[in-house]
Amino acid sequence: MTARKTAIVTGSTSGIGLASARRLGAAGYNLVLNSFTDASEDRALAESLAAEFGVEALYVAADMSKGEDARRLVRDAADAFGAVHVLVNNAGVQHVSPIESFPVNQWDRIIAINLTSAFHTTAVALPIMREAGFGRIVNIASAHGLRASVNKSAYVAAKHGIVGLSKTTALETAGQGITCNAVCPGFVLTPLVETQIEDLMAQKGLDRETVVAEHVLRKQPSKEFATVDQIAGTVAFLCSDDAAQITGTTVSVDGGWTAQ
Numbered sequence: 001m002t003a004r005k006t007a008i009v010t011g012s013t014s015g016i017g018l019a020s021a022r023r024l025g026a027a028g029y030n031l032v033l034n035s036f037t038d039a040s041e042d043r044a045l046a047e048s049l050a051a052e053f054g055v056e057a058l059y060v061a062a063d064m065s066k067g068e069d070a071r072r073l074v075r076d077a078a079d080a081f082g083a084v085h086v087l088v089n090n091a092g093v094q095h096v097s098p099i100e101s102f103p104v105n106q107w108d109r110i111i112a113i114n115l116t117s118a119f120h121t122t123a124v125a126l127p128i129m130r131e132a133g134f135g136r137i138v139n140i141a142s143a144h145g146l147r148a149s150v151n152k153s154a155y156v157a158a159k160h161g162i163v164g165l166s167k168t169t170a171l172e173t174a175g176q177g178i179t180c181n182a183v184c185p186g187f188v189l190t191p192l193v194e195t196q197i198e199d200l201m202a203q204k205g206l207d208r209e210t211v212v213a214e215h216v217l218r219k220q221p222s223k224e225f226a227t228v229d230q231i232a233g234t235v236a237f238l239c240s241d242d243a244a245q246i247t248g249t250t251v252s253v254d255g256g257w258t259a260q
């Protein structure tokens with residue numbers, strides 16, 4: 001048991017999740033890292049963040065497509081550190097296809113990982129946060145939680161869903177020292193987007209620069225990717241005392257996408 005606050009970040013071995021964990025580690029939180037893999041590199045990552053930031057860090061292998069794993073992640077974190085103060089529901093996957101040929105297993109996987117896992121982690125975290133009298137839940141949604149795009153039905157449905165879950169969570173915790181918000185990034189250059197760029201290059205026979213300009217950043221008026229550090233900074237702000245009255249809302253980091 002320790003006086004430090006504890007932060008869980010789901011899907012935190014790469015991209016936005018890893019950047020958020022690093023930012024929260026720098027702010028002095030003990031860290032619970034997660035992915036579905038159970039490799040020595042995962043535990044080594046936790047050890048390296050612990051050493052870098054002088055905090056404690058634990059890696060918990062748990063598959064966010066499985067409700068029982070999502071619930072166990074939060075219980076393991078509370079068992080290890082005595083409480084959970086911050087929960088960043090970040091794990092997410094993508095599949096792109098028209099609705100009529102959208103593989104059912106991909107639909108189920110995206111809804112489970114991008115939406116339902118946050119219901120499970122939140123359900124276990126809330127009583128623990130109420131007992132601590134403090135909680136910050138940050139759900140990583142997307143500009144696709146506010147706008148749609150063709151061929152992304154499951155992702156858009158899941159991200160709109162998590163925006164709704166964030167609002168309901170905020171209402172059920174208002175006045176209890178707990179907040180819940182959704183961060184809505186536009187395009188951020190991570191492995192999730194890199195795969196989409198490579199698929200489009202192959203499909204359309206175009207070079208990378210053309211795909212990025214005409215197909216990826218077309219919707220982002222700034223014509224620049226947001227960075228993982230900018231998303232992580234937004235997550236850290238929502239966990240701060242300055243954000244104590246920000247709850248049940250969305251924060252867009254999307255280069256102007258949703259202003260359109």
Ligand code: NAD
Binds near residue numbers: 011063090
């Ligand atoms: P990423 O692929 O770099 O990271 C995804 C993380 O989720 C990885 O750590 C991966 O191991 C983990 N993960 C995947 N399946 C999992 C599972 N079943 N159980 C546990 N962990 C699992 O992607 P990213 O771009 O950093 O995405 C993070 C979040 O940000 C996602 O929710 C994504 O939808 C959202 N987002 C990303 C962008 C973008 O442009 N990159 C834009 C808006 C929203």
